[in-house]
Amino acid sequence: MVEVAYVGGYNEEGERLMQNKSENEWNPWDLIEGDNGSESRYIKAIESVRKQCKLSDGVYTVEMSPSPCNYDVQGMNGGMMTANATIRRGKKILAKQSLGACDVGEELIATKVSVHAGSNVPAIEKKKAGDYYQ
Template identity: 35%
Template sequence: MKRLLFLLLMMTSLSASADAFYVLAGYVCDKKADELRITYDGAYNEAGKAMMASRRKTQWDPWDLTVAKDDDHIGSLKTVRANCRLSNGVYAVEITPSPGNFNVQGRCGAWMTAGAKVFKGRKQIYSIGRFDSDCFGEEPIVTRVAVGPKLTKPVETSVSSAEFYK
């Protein structure tokens, strides 16, 4: 009887499904508002797939900006560079992926975020190494950064990790 019960339990095991979380890092050159905005968005499952399908030309999945070394390691990172002309000149933006670990099997290995830099002329006016601090972090996540001639300094918008990963 125990064997029969064991076999029935094995045959009727529930199929496993895991959530998939999608992330996009990008920028908006809003000439009407005279502002450059850096964006960092994330969503789970179907909402994430929809976000990826409707992304702008100026948004990237950070994983698409990596080059594999082998099956288990990231070899190098690509940086997206672009310019945004606003009323007081040209702003240069750089977006770079920021993996949790170059060994994708290691701690935080399958976790990915991104970082960004903004320059006005040769002067760096904003830099963030990671929008999201760590794969286990509880710190706020930067989702928007605005720079431009109407702002005296870059303005960050953050949300809690609980809100970002809901």
């Protein structure tokens, strides 16, 4: 199975996540480039991370990229970041999913997407935004 999860935490919990992350976990804020180094107000570019793995039915490619809620980090929701995940087997896209949300209402947001070997149908885990962003 190939699985991509969107995990986050505030303050000390977020710091602990970053200190203990593995080589297959990323902080989406590390994948952006600002317009003025550490003093940047505007996001001018984003990077993607690509990883591959081989399952019984082929080679899978996972691509993750940040999705800023506002490219003006001082603007409304500028401190919030979501992510996009794409899972491919060969050239076929099996899943293309936004993870997280910029609004924190009661709607459901995707927090995990997975594909089992031999399946063309992704499984998507969703939570209430109000439960995820606490």
